[in-house]
Amino acid sequence: MNNKPVWEAVRPYVMILPAMGGIILFVIYPVIYLVKLSFYKYNLMNASKSKFIGLDNFKQIFSREDFFSALLNTVLYTVGVVVLTMILSLLIAVWLNRKSRFNAIVQAGIFTPHIISIVSIALVWMWLMEPSHGLLNFLLKAIGLPTSQWLQSSSTAMISVIIVSVWQSIGYYTLIIVAALQSIPPTIYEAAALDNASKFKVFYKITLPLISPQLFFILIIMTIGSFKVFDTVKIMTGGGPNNATTTLVYYIYEFRTNSIGYASATGVVLMAIIALLTFVYFRLLASKVHYQ
Amino acid sequence: MASIEFVHVTKSFDKHVVIKDLNLKIEDGKFTVLVGPSGCGKTTLMRMIAGLDPQTSGSVLIGGKDVSRVAPGQRGVAMVFQNYAIYPTMSVRENIEFGLKNNKVPKEERTRLVESISATVGLQDYLDRKPATLSGGQRQRVALARAMVKKPSVFLMDEPLSNLDAKLRVQMRVELIEMHKKLGTTFVYVTHDQVEAMSMADTIVLMNQGQIQQEAPPETIYHLPSNLFAAQFIGVPPMNVGDLGEDGVKFGFRPENAVLSAEPGDNHFSVRGIIVTREMLGSETIYQVRSARHSFMVKCTEDLFTVDQEVCLGVKPDKMFFFGADGKRIERDDARFDGYMKALRGLSHE
Amino acid sequence: MRYISELRPVERTLGFVLKAVVLAVFVFPFLWMVSTSLQTFQETLAFPPTWIPAAPQWINFAEAMSAGPFLTYARNSVTVTLSVIALQLIVMIPAAYAFAKYKFAGKKALFAMVLLAFMIPGQVTFIPVYLMLADWGIIDTLLPQIIPFMSSAFGIFLLRQYFMQIPQEIIESARLDNASEFAIIRKIMIPMSMPALATIALFSFVSHWNDYFWPLVMTDSAGVRPLTMGIAVLRETEGISNWHIIMAGNVVLVVPILLVYAIASKHIVKAFVYSGIK
Numbered sequence: 001m002n003n004k005p006v007w008e009a010v011r012p013y014v015m016i017l018p019a020m021g022g023i024i025l026f027v028i029y030p031v032i033y034l035v036k037l038s039f040y041k042y043n044l045m046n047a048s049k050s051k052f053i054g055l056d057n058f059k060q061i062f063s064r065e066d067f068f069s070a071l072l073n074t075v076l077y078t079v080g081v082v083v084l085t086m087i088l089s090l091l092i093a094v095w096l097n098r099k100s101r102f103n104a105i106v107q108a109g110i111f112t113p114h115i116i117s118i119v120s121i122a123l124v125w126m127w128l129m130e131p132s133h134g135l136l137n138f139l140l141k142a143i144g145l146p147t148s149q150w151l152q153s154s155s156t157a158m159i160s161v162i163i164v165s166v167w168q169s170i171g172y173y174t175l176i177i178v179a180a181l182q183s184i185p186p187t188i189y190e191a192a193a194l195d196n197a198s199k200f201k202v203f204y205k206i207t208l209p210l211i212s213p214q215l216f217f218i219l220i221i222m223t224i225g226s227f228k229v230f231d232t233v234k235i236m237t238g239g240g241p242n243n244a245t246t247t248l249v250y251y252i253y254e255f256r257t258n259s260i261g262y263a264s265a266t267g268v269v270l271m272a273i274i275a276l277l278t279f280v281y282f283r284l285l286a287s288k289v290h291y292q
Numbered sequence: 293m294a295s296i297e298f299v300h301v302t303k304s305f306d307k308h309v310v311i312k313d314l315n316l317k318i319e320d321g322k323f324t325v326l327v328g329p330s331g332c333g334k335t336t337l338m339r340m341i342a343g344l345d346p347q348t349s350g351s352v353l354i355g356g357k358d359v360s361r362v363a364p365g366q367r368g369v370a371m372v373f374q375n376y377a378i379y380p381t382m383s384v385r386e387n388i389e390f391g392l393k394n395n396k397v398p399k400e401e402r403t404r405l406v407e408s409i410s411a412t413v414g415l416q417d418y419l420d421r422k423p424a425t426l427s428g429g430q431r432q433r434v435a436l437a438r439a440m441v442k443k444p445s446v447f448l449m450d451e452p453l454s455n456l457d458a459k460l461r462v463q464m465r466v467e468l469i470e471m472h473k474k475l476g477t478t479f480v481y482v483t484h485d486q487v488e489a490m491s492m493a494d495t496i497v498l499m500n501q502g503q504i505q506q507e508a509p510p511e512t513i514y515h516l517p518s519n520l521f522a523a524q525f526i527g528v529p530p531m532n533v534g535d536l537g538e539d540g541v542k543f544g545f546r547p548e549n550a551v552l553s554a555e556p557g558d559n560h561f562s563v564r565g566i567i568v569t570r571e572m573l574g575s576e577t578i579y580q581v582r583s584a585r586h587s588f589m590v591k592c593t594e595d596l597f598t599v600d601q602e603v604c605l606g607v608k609p610d611k612m613f614f615f616g617a618d619g620k621r622i623e624r625d626d627a628r629f630d631g632y633m634k635a636l637r638g639l640s641h642e
Numbered sequence: 643m644r645y646i647s648e649l650r651p652v653e654r655t656l657g658f659v660l661k662a663v664v665l666a667v668f669v670f671p672f673l674w675m676v677s678t679s680l681q682t683f684q685e686t687l688a689f690p691p692t693w694i695p696a697a698p699q700w701i702n703f704a705e706a707m708s709a710g711p712f713l714t715y716a717r718n719s720v721t722v723t724l725s726v727i728a729l730q731l732i733v734m735i736p737a738a739y740a741f742a743k744y745k746f747a748g749k750k751a752l753f754a755m756v757l758l759a760f761m762i763p764g765q766v767t768f769i770p771v772y773l774m775l776a777d778w779g780i781i782d783t784l785l786p787q788i789i790p791f792m793s794s795a796f797g798i799f800l801l802r803q804y805f806m807q808i809p810q811e812i813i814e815s816a817r818l819d820n821a822s823e824f825a826i827i828r829k830i831m832i833p834m835s836m837p838a839l840a841t842i843a844l845f846s847f848v849s850h851w852n853d854y855f856w857p858l859v860m861t862d863s864a865g866v867r868p869l870t871m872g873i874a875v876l877r878e879t880e881g882i883s884n885w886h887i888i889m890a891g892n893v894v895l896v897v898p899i900l901l902v903y904a905i906a907s908k909h910i911v912k913a914f915v916y917s918g919i920k
Binding site: 012018023026029030031034037095105109111116118119127135171175179230235253260267271274278 | 658661665667668669671672686690691732733737739741744746749752755759761763765766768769770772773774789791792793795798823848851852853858870871873874883885888889892895899907910914
């Protein structure tokens with residue numbers, strides 16, 4: 001009976017131990033290990049022959065053109081995806097906001113690509129974008145527009161990848177915005193109607209400010225998500241043509257076996273970027289709480 | 293069956309002391325009601341008996357045995373919560389059985405107990421229903437059955453009637469009194485409603501700010517409140533209180549002990565005033581009378597006056613109370629009592 | 643305050659047509675995938691395109707499946723996905739209960755660590771995790787696709803939230819009924835949180851069934867690879883222009899998810915909205 005309080009004091013820690021163990025082992029420790037690796041010239045065959053080289057990997061990163069090209073591609077991709085997804089999902093959400101059976105079906109349809117593997121999405125779109133037999137070029141021709149090389153030209157590959165990503169994620173963000181829109185109490189709109197406000201003014205002065213916390217939030221998770229883009233690029237273009245679609249994670253992936261130290265250092269840089277974005281996210285979150 | 297004893301009990305939450313050095317004995321087999329305003333510590337006291345929030349220091353005894361280190365489930369107590377705390381995913385039968393199963397009661401015994409208890413509370417037709425399909429009153433009965441079936445030596449109830457509508461509440465009050473008579477177990481009942489306390493209790497423990505103000509049967513607490521707080525907490529409307537203007541002493545009388553008349557009577561305490569409000573409640577009428585210095589509530593069995601009418605308010609000397617500057621009631625055989633009585637006479641002529 | 647009469651019939655019809663077009667943009671590619679998977683090679687090259695194949699070519703599926711050890715891939719996908727869900731639930735339930743219902747020193751900091759872990763993506767940690775698992779000598783097994791996901795930060799967060807909403811009195815009542823903490827979790831908390839657990843399990847199912855990056859960087863041999871990888875390499879093994887075969891393989895990958903979505907679309911939608919809103 002006497003050791004009961006002891007057990008009660010220890011019990012919470014025992015219960016969270018597996019969860020915390022998993023997090024420490026597979027997230028926290030690897031991050032530390034990653035930082036350590038970034039200071040080494042790592043030998044995969046014989047780890048004991050690895051050499052500490054200080055900041056050399058980082059010096060190399062910031063003096064290599066291909067890194068900056070990958071960074072630029074990632075930024076381009078991110079800006080493209082974020083801007084397009086944001087505008088389109090906001091439009092569609094406002095459009096489909098009213099509760100009706102058909103709107104629900106359309107929402108479910110738009111959302112479907114989000115739960116399908118990126119592998120399938122990429123393959124279907126490669127087939128659609130196939131330059132000589134693909135459906136997209138057929139449709140363009142049918143309505144008298146010039147066709148495109150889509151993924152196979154370095155000038156259109158990036159925008160093609162962006163289109164596919166936007167297509168896949170619009171449904172998800174539409175859902176979140178619709179949820180936000182529907183949480184606005186209808187009495188506010190009734191009050192605005194009594195005040196004789198125009199539709200545009202209601203949207204601009206009432207709806208938008210009220211859902212701005214969610215929009216900020218979406219903006220940030222979209223940005224972080226876009227910065228880690230890999231799967232689409234790997235399957236659809238393999239970083240090409242001419243490295244036109246090589247993004248940061250793809251860049252790291254390519255170095256992962258031959259230059260582990262260098263790949264790790266690039267990973268650290270990616271982590272720093274994501275941390276910065278996360279920091280911004282938390283700052284915004286704080287203002288969101290304040291806002292409400 | 294068991295008595296409950298608090299010995300020098302202190303309870304604090306995060307360094308905030310809620311109950312300090314409290315001593316109390318709750319008698320075996322009695323229906324004891326802990327009553328007081330919200331935050332007075334009555335629920336804290338009950339939860340210490342249950343062992344849900346054990347005391348910070350001191351000891352709690354059940355049946356003379358120190359249970360400070362005994363887990364809630366092994367103290368032989370049962371508790372009925374305000375929101376009933378019924379397990380929503382279990383049927384009525386499973387709800388009632390849960391404690392028995394945990395105590396490894398054999399199946400036949402369990403079935404027999406569940407059947408007999410559910411018959412007692414009138415739930416025999418609902419045993420296989422889910423709680424969500426039951427009415428508020430029926431859920432209340434599930435909670436009671438679940439407590440009764442364990443044959444606890446102490447029965448704890450935390451505002452069990454406050455979620456019921458007014459009519460059902462009155463009915464359940466009677467049922468709880470009968471249940472207590474039948475079981476003969478120690479009942480501890482927490483409420484903020486003094487009507488519940490007065491109507492059900494063998495003993496009322498009146499609390500305020502973590503301290504016991506008075507511990508007595510309902511009659512005593514009503515007729516001989518030990519202090520100003522008890523006088524004003526018990527009774528609807530509460531006791532009228534006014535400044536005597538001497539030593540910081542206050543006088544007081546109950547609303548039903550004042551007599552209203554159109555002409556001055558020969559009462560010991562008598563003031564003139566105007567009727568400000570009138571509440572007609574059926575069998576009685578409550579007037580608010582404003583005099584030069586005070587405002588009094590008066591409860592009459594007859595409805596003889598109207599608002600704005602000038603009246604005389606009189607109180608007989610044996611219905612008067614005095615409270616010292618410390619709030620304590622001044623006994624009738626206290627040396628100062630007659631002096632204050634005289635001073636009161638002086639006030640009358642205003 | 644919106645009146646039906648505000649919209650004239652013309653506008654309503656136009657709106658309906660426009661919505662149907664938008665719906666088509668998102669649904670048609672999947673129908674096209676199915677159609678292609680049943681076409682002959684000649685039909686895929688035809689101009690104008692073949693919308694509906696003359697005779698469904700079921701043989702395409704057989705051919706796609708013979709291009710690699712697809713039975714193994716499918717078994718791996720199922721094993722990995724179900725193991726991840728089971729492991730996550732076992733790890734998450736006690737943790738969520740402790741975070742929701744117990745007071746203990748360091749709770750806030752530890753919970754912040756869970757949320758922090760949520761922010762660090764596998765794309766950052768995969769190199770060190772691979773080296774670590776290689777050290778353990780388990781790279782050629784399914785374990786690298788399972789155990790790194792044992793702690794689902796999203797699941798712990800959501801379940802804790804759900805547990806916190808369960809009234810404390812119900813737990814206290816159970817304690818007075820002499821139930822052990824284990825019994826409280828098993829007989830009260832779990833039955834009461836079934837909706838949340840279903841949501842979490844479905845979210846895990848979708849994420850891990852679809853995962854491509856992690857198996858790609860964690861596996862060195864075909865024997866431990868999942869369907870996603872098998873389908874992705876179809877393009878290389880089948881040649882670049884055999885789209886009917888590639889689409890057939892693709893259908894095999896998509897159908898299980900679509901089935902689950904059809905059965906539990908509400909839960910899945912909720913899961914994703916939660917995972918976003920937190």
